[in-house]
Amino acid sequence: MEKVVVGAAIVDGDGKLLAAQRADPPELAGGWELPGGKVDPGEDEHTALVRECQEELGVLIEVGERVGGDWALAGGYVLRVWLAVVAEGKLEAREHLDLRWLGADELYDVAWLPADLPIVRAVQGR
Ligand code: C5P
Numbered sequence: 001m002e003k004v005v006v007g008a009a010i011v012d013g014d015g016k017l018l019a020a021q022r023a024d025p026p027e028l029a030g031g032w033e034l035p036g037g038k039v040d041p042g043e044d045e046h047t048a049l050v051r052e053c054q055e056e057l058g059v060l061i062e063v064g065e066r067v068g069g070d071w072a073l074a075g076g077y078v079l080r081v082w083l084a085v086v087a088e089g090k091l092e093a094r095e096h097l098d099l100r101w102l103g104a105d106e107l108y109d110v111a112w113l114p115a116d117l118p119i120v121r122a123v124q125g126r
Contacts, residue, residue, distance in 0.1 A: 021096050057093075
């Protein structure tokens with residue numbers, strides 16, 4: 001079975017990108033990522049992405065275009081990323097240490113997880 005992690009590049013009306021600071025596991029804690037998580041068995045990727053953002057951020061997202069292809073992760077996982085916007089709700093860091101909206105000139109002000117860095121570059125190009 002494919003091991004897929006889905007991620008959301010959530011942008012706001014000003015073109016800022018949402019970054020989320022991981023709380024765990026210890027080796028990733030403090031690093032910044034695009035929110036998301038593992039696709040459950042039998043779940044489609046779109047459903048997983050909406051579910052993860054609801055659980056982690058307390059918002060309903062509207063999913064847009066895919067960013068890039070399969071981004072390799074450790075442990076045989078691939079990360080698939082979509083642009084998204086917040087459709088409903090107020091952002092809350094329910095599982096992360098912190099959330100930040102990053103403008104174009106701030107995109108590299110946070111310590112992105114190594115896997116997410118090339119994706120941020122790809123998002124910047126859009
Ligand atoms: O969020 P979750 O723990 O389900 O993600 C599974 C794994 O995918 C993490 O351990 C992390 O290594 C990786 N990941 C990542 N970048 C993301 C989301 C997840 O590198 N944006």
